[in-house]
Amino acid sequence: MREFLVFVRKECYHIFRDRRTLLILFGMPVVLIVLFGFAITNEVRNVKIAVLDQAKDTYSRQLTDRITASGYFTVDRYLASEKDIEPVFREGEVKVVVVLPPNFGHEFYHGRKAPLQLLTDASDPNTGTTLVNYANAIILQYQQEMTGKVTLPLTIQTASRMIYNPSLKSVFLFVPGVMTLILMLVSAMMTSITITREKELGTMEILLVSPLKPLTIIAGKVIPYIALSFIIALTILAMGFWIFGMPVKGSLLLLLLECLLFCLAALSLGILISSLTNSQQTAMMISMMGLLLPTILLSGFVFPLESMPKPLQVFANIVPAKWFIIILKDIMLKGAGLRQVWQPTLILGGMTLFFLVLSVRKFKTRLS
Template sequence: MREFFVFVRKECYHIFRDRRTLLILFGMPVVLIVLFGFAITNEIRNVKIAVLDESRDTYSRRLVDRITASGYFAVSTYLSSEAAIEREFRRGEVKMVVVIPARFGHDFNHGRKAPVQLLTDASDPNTGTTLINYANAIILAYQEEITGKVKLPLTIAPEVRMIYNPSLKSVFLFVPGVMTLILMLVSAMMTSITITREKELGTMEILLVSPLRPLTIIAGKVIPYIALSFIIALSILAMGFWIFGMPVKGSLVLLLLECLLFCLAALSLGILISSVTSSQQTAMMISMMGLLLPTILLSGFVFPLESMPKPLQLFANIVPAKWFIIILKDIMLKGAGLRQVLVPTAILGGMTLFFLLISVRKFKTRLS
């Protein structure tokens, strides 16, 4: 046992002496959290728009003021004619143009109907649809402010309430995703590269003829990365809480245990990759293509799985990151306990056991 702890301490020294690796391990979570939290977001704020106000009356000015006061839009320019609309879109500075026709206030008061045209740049259809929805909601609220809610004999009045994320902060989705991505990167990729580096340099054979058994050697190499993964997971949780107000409504102990389970699953994948490769470059490419891309694309982190074709939805079930993100969301946002996350935990645990058995068997077959 003493030899094992000495070996683990040697591996820790090896990691902490590599300043470039430490910079990647501890700098990348900060960069990703900042990018996904501030830059990569589904929310819209201060989108530049142009206004063509042909009415120029009190009602049209109040409508424009209402649009800009929402905080979603900022008027960058007022157009003088319809011919300037195409030119403004081609410049690429505005995403939407609001066209208010002549006699807007007169038609609203006398004809009870006053059209407003919304033109958006649909080169990005998702952004264009979001802008239209936001603008329509603002115009409807402005109309109700002036006329009051007209009550019909029979009406359906939907009452909308957002559960678990009432402010619709996209960062509440990105923090669990970034944690999953970083833990997969540290646990799987770094482990596979570390072991293949020993094989590439020829030092693995020296380790195998030592008194330590192959399983002990592998355990000694992955334990430091488990500790690093825990430290990184705690730092991501701290940044999410203090910077973005990311809640942890469930048990923090349960959350950390689930992180440990996912780290073991990722470590077993890293060992499996190292057992079938003999160079660091190959291990890195397999990790990138076989682990990181599915973690980003097929886990529900960035793109909803429900909108994907059925074969991809079925394939996503074998991606460990999908189940880990479900667990994180349930614990952090919904305050779920072990009973509520038992199914994804059991699936993730089964995957971990399966990958560990294959990894150990493959490693012994190639290196014994």
Template sequence: MRQFFVFARKEFYHIFRDKRTLLILFGMPVVQIVLFGFAITNEIKNAEIAVLDQSRDYYSNRLVQQLQAGSYFKIDQELQSHQAIEAAFREGRIKMVVVIPPKFGESFFHLHKAQVQLLADAGDPNTATTLINYARAIIGNYQQELNGPQAMPLTINTTVRMQYNPALKSVFLFVPGVMTLILLLVSAMMTSITIAREKELGTMEILLVSPLPPAMIVTGKVVPYIVLSFINALVILGMGVWLFGMPIKGSIVLLLLECALFVLTSLGLGILISTVTDKQQTAMMASMMGLLMPTVLLSGFIFPVESMPLPLRLLSNIMPAKWFIIILKDIMLKGSGLREVWPQSLVLCGMTLLFVTISIRKFKIRLS
């Protein structure tokens, strides 16, 4: 064990002597958290919503049909009470809840005014704003349809409430996304490069004849990146909380444990990349092209997954970043506990085990 700690300490010294490595490790998080602070609004289709119809008359049913008639909304749940709204949001699939009060049709035609409440998950403020605008437009068209040629128009008033992010701060969107992107790139890319460098320089064979077994050598090389990646996570969290007012409503211990799990997943992916590459440049290109673009495009960081074609939605499920972003938003914005995030955590555990198992087997085959 003493040999292992000496080997790991040597890797720390090697990292701190390389200014380019330090620039990537600590410069990239600060730069990216500033660059990605701009909100991007995109068209959304097939967003899953829930409906609480307390009226259940002819006119409320027609309104529900209007909402799901186009390609913007897909009604996933029909709620039975106000108490079910919070639970629906916590499940993570529902982006908006439409609440229709009792006696909707009677209020519309007799009082010349009816109310509809729109509740949106503002963890992603751009998506929430877009969905509210879509719903308002559909309700407005439905109102004109009911008015017909009448001189005295009847109105449907919509009240809006943004859940989890009432001020619609875009920072609540990009802090989890940037944190995920940085941890993935730093952990996976730097790990793949450092092992590929040993192969390219011909020093991996020298390490393999040392008393340490191959698995211990790989572990010793990635331990520094585990520590540094975790420090990066703390830096990004600190900047989000102290500079931008990002809340952490859930357990900070659970949040840090999930960060550690995602770091391990990313390291496992980096080791896997290093086992199939022999040069640093190849490892870097594989990490950048294979991780950066898919993470930005398919994880839900910028572009809503719900609006993508079915093949891309299916492909997004194999992206570790997608599941980690869901975990971060649930814990930080919704105050969710392990009971709500355990499915995503289980997916990351399975991916970690898969990456590490394949990497160890391929590493032994290639370097035995």
């Protein structure tokens, strides 16, 4: 019994000496509660919409005010003509455009039927369908209230059209998300575990006393994973195109270059994790908590960022997967070029450069 108690005390000493493991053990429940409590929701709120009000009468203004007063939508801008609709959608901020035709009030009150059009960005089909349902419910409620005030049987006819994904295929959202998740898994987690394994087995010291420089060692470790990640990206694109009919409306070369940039960002994160850890288990846990969970929950892959609290929306800006998914959807579904995706590309490139420099410096400091 005494030997057992001594062994238990020794194990406790090991646990309390490893501060990183303690941080994971106590930080994981907090992070999971915060993420699953706030991020996972089916509601969509404060979605930015644009309004093309060609009538500019009392009824059109009342309907616009009713839509914004619901809490689900926020008018981002008012459009001047139909030519402004496509540029607004390409910017990516506006998800719905409400088109009110001329003589909306006259047709509504005197003609008994008033046409109205809802244009929705369906690059995310689940969110697009939810937004259309919310808007239709608000319009129907407004119609019923107005019908109770007058004797005429008033009717608003709503014509909805899904842009970029008219068939509402969920695979159009899942292919970019799955590609992002797998590239992050292969590039970051496997790189961190591989380099940490060398340190854990004691072979990294043998490499460092060789004529090779630390930067050369890092490059030799990550280049195979770059090639592997690139092949995986090609495989996912081919399967999405040939099996699910996933379109690639933009430049394929630009898409592949963006994939390569994201692979470099993920690899730099893997190197940084390996330079901060000494065991494969710790590296794997940090990779899962610090990379995979944010990739799933805070990238817009599964849950819309607009429905999350403002602090989580701000924190999502430092998740590389968010910007990569934006780039993939813009190029594949919207046919965007470098002119449209330069901003997320620049942000992703800046992250890659920052993490590469930081990981190389940390690697030299700890091991050379």
